[in-house]
Amino acid sequence: MLRKLTPYLFVAPLIAFIAVFTYVPIVSSLNLSFREWDFLTPNMPFVGLDNYRELLSKRDFWASLHVTAGFAAISVPLRLALALLIASYLTRETLVSRLLRGALFLPYVTSTVSIAVVFSWVFSTDYGMANAALRFFGVAKVSWLQDPTLALWVLIFVNTWKQLGYDVVIYIAGLQAIPQELYDAAAVDGGRPGHVFRRVTMPLVMPTTYFLLVISVIEAFQVFTIVNVMTRGGPAGATDLLVNQLYRIGFVLFDIGQGSALAVILFVLLVALALIKSRILGKRVHYEA
Amino acid sequence: MSGITLHDIRKAYPGGPEVLHGVSLDIRAGEFVVVVGPSGCGKSTLLRLIAGLERCDRGEIVIGGRRANDLAPQNRDIAMIFQNYALYPHMTVRQNIAFGLELRGMPKAERNARAEAVARTLQLEAYLDRKPGALSGGQRQRVAMGRAMARNASTFLMDEPLSNLDNALRVAMRTEIKELHRALGATIVYVTHDQTEALSLADRIAVLKDGHLLQFGTPAEIYDTPADMFVAGFLGTPAMNFLPLDRLSPSPVPPGRTIGLRPEAIRVHADEPSGLALPAKVLLSEMNGAELILHCETDAGRVTAIAPRHEFSFHPARVWLGCDMSRAHVFDSRTGLRLEHAAMEV
Amino acid sequence: MSGITLHDIRKAYPGGPEVLHGVSLDIRAGEFVVVVGPSGCGKSTLLRLIAGLERCDRGEIVIGGRRANDLAPQNRDIAMIFQNYALYPHMTVRQNIAFGLELRGMPKAERNARAEAVARTLQLEAYLDRKPGALSGGQRQRVAMGRAMARNASTFLMDEPLSNLDNALRVAMRTEIKELHRALGATIVYVTHDQTEALSLADRIAVLKDGHLLQFGTPAEIYDTPADMFVAGFLGTPAMNFLPLDRLSPSPVPPGRTIGLRPEAIRVHADEPSGLALPAKVLLSEMNGAELILHCETDAGRVTAIAPRHEFSFHPARVWLGCDMSRAHVFDSRTGLRLEHAAMEV
């Protein structure tokens, strides 16, 4: 009897935490999304799909979705391409490559708030490092974070700067997992480096690429800290990523119903993204060694 | 088809000690040479030097009469089969076989035709569109072979190509490789640490130890006249028994000699026979099909002997070991080197 | 020391097909039983059932006269030695040996004393404070043995304990295990898929295939009177040759018979000898020390034969194979079962 119970006892604490803080909230988000509430009233009337209807009819929502998709569409390929390129140069176990890997990885473990603050300075108009560099080359100063056309690029840059090290480290692991013999075989067969990279390296790190793709798209849809610290979604909504909007609707405007509706939409979106990607890409990435 | 001559090759990996200490080998065109030796002795390194995947520090590599030290791997007209076959897991069998040709810029139709021709010879046609993951060990081995054959190279290098197969398959693949050699007539340099493989496959065997070439000769030469105790002990199972000469012989003999007796040169008797024979206590008698393998303790040391099982229906406890001294080898105990014609003196 | 009786044991893993289909075995106290069979035939499962690590679906397990089906592993008085020894890598040799005693609540001083006593018997004293990672394969094997011995169990189960060792060490360890068995007098059930090991170690061998027990007998019985073609082919190297009887005999014979001839029952002649002999084309002659292993093609099928090398200084291309029909086995081609006394009829 006890023997049968053993595994349940072992998983119970974790499952309890997960249930209370992850799964129950999904249900209550769904519930709240059908209600009208601002935290202040004692009751929360049921309003059906009103919150969804209103949210979806808002320009803000679509703008935010657009900005978020743009953020992902630019930053994810940029990160992956850069990371693969850099990783291919850093696979060798030399001192220099170790140091560079460390340098690249450092931002990943550094606090996002610190990075956001530091880059707020870097891209501040009058005293920032970026404009100092421009001045050095005789270019007029730029309002990086006040210009709606630039601000998103700045955030993409900062996010890439922070995450690149992670991608590189993962790629290095992926590249190192490719047996050296495959390269030896290609060398004996007479491959030019570019050709071998395209025909051997790229397909073989495909599982890694896939992994990073999933991770970084999911991440792109959840970026918040740098937005909150650097731009608060501005200027003029140019960096109003979904989670920032969620935060604003929920914890600034206190429209709990709409905030929950947005949370539910975000949830559905991410789950759908994950499923679609595994459908499309799944077929092309799995080899047995 | 071209011969390979290595002349006093030395090699150290960057930051490491020297791994090959001046190896010279003269491989004839069309010959099947097996390089054997214990793990870490430098076999793979030697092969990679020939392939051009590593550069040697000293010495000369001549392939087909041309100095090849500075040739890139792809210009040496060599095909290589790696230990794990190094098949590209993301390519089909067809693509794997054709990849070498693709790298050399052969048009697609042509190289596929060639891949299919090769696959036919190797009876792989049915698998042309499978990926390596969906093949058995033996099939993978044949794909690796096919990839090398497609290139039409004059020389094949193989690094322990059978070490990942199970025993039955290994025996079967040996036969195939040997037949292939006969069919292609190419020069083959084959690395293994399995002495059975070496004896059965080679035209000539090169025995390597700690980066030194100990002996280079036909299997029979190596087996019958091993250059030293290491070679003698390394090839043949059960291994050769080594006994100090002075413990064996009642009469005074020169000191510092060791006698090597292969198990088949020892006859097991239940009672004391005539001629030189050692009384022995049987530590363990292992039934091995038609034979018993007897691990015995004698005054001269441990000895392994083989007895036909039908002569000993029981597991004997004490036996006499008759030694056929005409088949004994004599070695210098200190240097381990074989002393020619010394055997008869006993 | 206690016997083990298995009665009609059946076992399926959850959600899988049946793995053992009614195996009955009667292991006597103090006996050394080896279970052999190809991979996946259920050997490990059988052992784990005896150990109590799995529960059987049907049938009865009796250990030392007591029904043990519902006993927890620790209450069966059984010690087990796992394939990779399963030594705790984070504990010293001493702790490894004493761990079982610690779990049973033995005071520290006492259990350490016991661990040291066991280590002495196994000549492991010098390594008591090392961790398994710093031991050689053979030493690890002895620690595993020591861990089992410390428990003073009456029965030892061993699951391919030598499969990870290299060839030389495997031979040496066989000797040690056999000696240990002699010294302890415990019942040992030993699983392997290596036929050499089975023949050399066992008092009795159980041959398993696809979850069925094919034969249970002494090595000699198994080798000399195999129950069917599978057993006959599985034990002995090179494997027994199987030839259809009607192709072999010029006179009319009953149909559906297969003759089994071990290589040692075939003599290789350069010219046609008297008696029954098949002309053969040599596909491959493998040099194997003092012998040549000839893979031949005959009218009756492929045949492997052994010839003393000194009789064939060259690699022969055509030979005659003289068959000693008195040593031939006769099988029913369809069922594979051995037909007793049928051999002489030819």
Next chain:
Amino acid sequence: MKPDNPILAAAALVAGLLFLSPVLYSIFMSFQTADAYYRGGLDFTLDNYGRAIGQYHFARYLMNSLIVSGCVTVIALTVSTMAAFAFARFRFPGGDLLFAATVATLMIPSHISLIPNYLTLAKAGLLDTYAGLILPAISNGFAAFFLRQYIRGIPRALDEAAYMDGATPLQVLWRVIVPLSRPAIFSMGLYVFLTEWNNYIWPLVAIGKDDLYTLQIGLARLYRVNPGEGLVDWPLVMAASTITIIPVLFGFLLVERHLVRGITMGAVK
């Protein structure tokens, strides 16, 4: 490790420094007086740190961050290791489902639970407490998933040997699995600690008391609610930022390899 070409090494070093220059310069800036910074002079001072720690409570924030991240790490590792052991070693009805539910937390954006968790903890009276920061952070299946993969790599025979030696499941976990998983647990611990250390959105909504601000919140507020006269007091902000970075930086230098290994093991498997 192989030696390097010195020219290449120098170039790489420069590239690395350039990459990190914003952070390096921010650290340098934190030792400048505001005056010197705005006028472009050089004037070394520790005053910024004094003010950040004293006037702006960064000592307190540092302690809060340490307490919260430390507790999260210890609790998360404990419950995750236990669960990982069960998932790796037992087959039990519902086990696959529970494991799937655990792994799925990796795909579920934590933001969906922001509002409900706020309400839950409000109801429990745990907002503005350490517990309010700690408990929701445990609800992450990554450590359990990762450790399960690792434990599956430990030969099952070791467990079985222990069972045959008479161990209970808890003994097997504690005496065999945990010691053998130490590298993985360590890597995971670092990862969990770091993640919690850098957590932002949850403390942002869950904590309204200065006493309980973590470094991240404290820094964001210091930067946002600009305390300087006139323009942002960048040197002060950078001092606070440096205080936020430094513990991680040192930790990172000490254990980079473990961390990297932990992260890559999780990814590549």
Next chain:
Amino acid sequence: AVTVKFWHSFNKEGGEALDKIIASFEAANPDVDVEAEFVGNYNDIVAKLQAAIPANRAPDAVILEVTRYGLFADRGVLTDLTPYFDADPLKDDLYGYAREIGVYKGKNYIVPFNSSTPVLYYNKDIFARAGYTAEPPLKTFDDILAVSRTITDKLGADGITGIAAPGQFARWGLVMGNDSELIDSKTNDILLDTPNTIDAYKWMSSLVYEHKVASADGVTEEDNGRDAFLAGKVGIMLNSTGNYGGSKKALGDNLVVKPMPCNKVCSVPIGGAGIGILASSPKDVQDAAYKFISYAASPEANATWFAATGYLPINKKSAALPVAAEALKSQPGIDVAIEQLPFAHGRARPPVVTWMRTTEYKMWEAMALGQRGVEETMKDFAAQTRAEAARQ
């Protein structure tokens, strides 16, 4: 002793003055302990208060901006202070405009503490460097644009711009100066899309986007505009009179204060905040809290506050006190706001204002940074606000 938890929005000069007031209150009332906490600006306070309600961690007393407390009054979060107020002699000492501030649907919910109107500040030194020997006219939108242009043209190379982008309070004032409103103070009608409102926004956005006489920095972060003015990087700033103290300290004699421009009419909003008491607090705490807020509006406290910050006097008796008199004498311009009072007006405060003001920032950014047309934006904004008002 009773402890009163009090959230406020004053740091720097304001914070110091408030501390002084609290200290003297506590000295006079040893049985009350006021635990004051600086929470952030008016927006932050509203957000934090709202978040605190379901968590039961609201304070006992809180500073609320005059247009935004309606939401909390409406939802029953604030105590009706009418009984206290009616019994308090203070009632008669307050200026009429100040009394009106606290009334929502006929009941008193907050007692005024700091009142303000927007005023126009400029930097005399910058004007001089731009070539103005005498003060140019600063009455209409065109006047101000012209001056801003001159300054930007002349001094742009030194990093100086003409004007700081107006903050939300000033924007509201400029709309009123253009003879319009955001929300009708009597009917609560939404006037965001009336032509005069739209024109005012067009002009304001043109400062940034079209004419580039105001830096975009001040658009995304309102305080940046003020900070730049304080740092001597901006010629003109339209901002609350509550900034007088800080500006004086930063610019000294270079600071000049003028009334807000009167483009079509002269009209300014009355801003600032009052202190409310939470309905959830126990009665004895509420009593103690009221004692404190009554004191905070007393002549002594108000005079101290006025002198330190430049916020309007709300108590008729404050101006007579020595601190205030001294300030009026020694700090030129501090009286400009007082002089504007005749044409200062209270604003509507239905619950939707809170939402509208929070949303206005984004709309303003979009217009000022040229992301959306003013007309279209304001119409959309008006429609959204009406929908939101209907929901509430």
